[in-house]
Amino acid sequence: MAAAVLLPIEAEPHTDAPALGCNRGVMTYVAYRGLDSWTFIGIGWLLHTAWDLVHHLKGNPILPFYHDSSMACAICDPVIALWCFRGGPSLIALVRGWFGPGRTTDHAHGGASATS
Known part of the structure; x- marks a missing residue:
């Protein structure tokens, strides 16, 4: 069985370490709160945008x-953040809503119309 190796996250040469540590702390908090909240997931996406x-x-x-x-x-x-702020609704249901209900149950005659 292969052992997992965890590599430390290296700071980029042009960044300063204190700011990077603060960003990690904020993102860790937002990610933790996002376990129970779509709103915090949206906030995380906005931070990622920044x-x-x-x-x-x-x-x-x-x-x-x-x-x-x-x-x-x-x-x-x-x-993606806006989608999260809406609560992560089903995209399939959203698309179905745009294009209408689709087939109806009015096809009881097998496609043949009654003529008189």
Whole structure:
């Protein structure tokens, strides 16, 4: 059986350690509260959006080969946060609501219409 190895999270060279530690503490608290609350999950996504913006503004994208990857992430994350603030509703039910109820039970005649 292979043993699991836990590697320490290294700070990036351009970040200062106290601020990184504070961010970890805030995110840990938000993540813990998110175990019971969709609202805190949404707050976590908004915090993630802020960190994506910092990556974009500092010129240190999440994906080094795609310069605007952090900005793209910052655009999508608030949408996920809004979904969380709504309580994480079923996306399937939402789409079904947009397109109507679908087939009705008015097909009792097997598709043939009665003529008189």
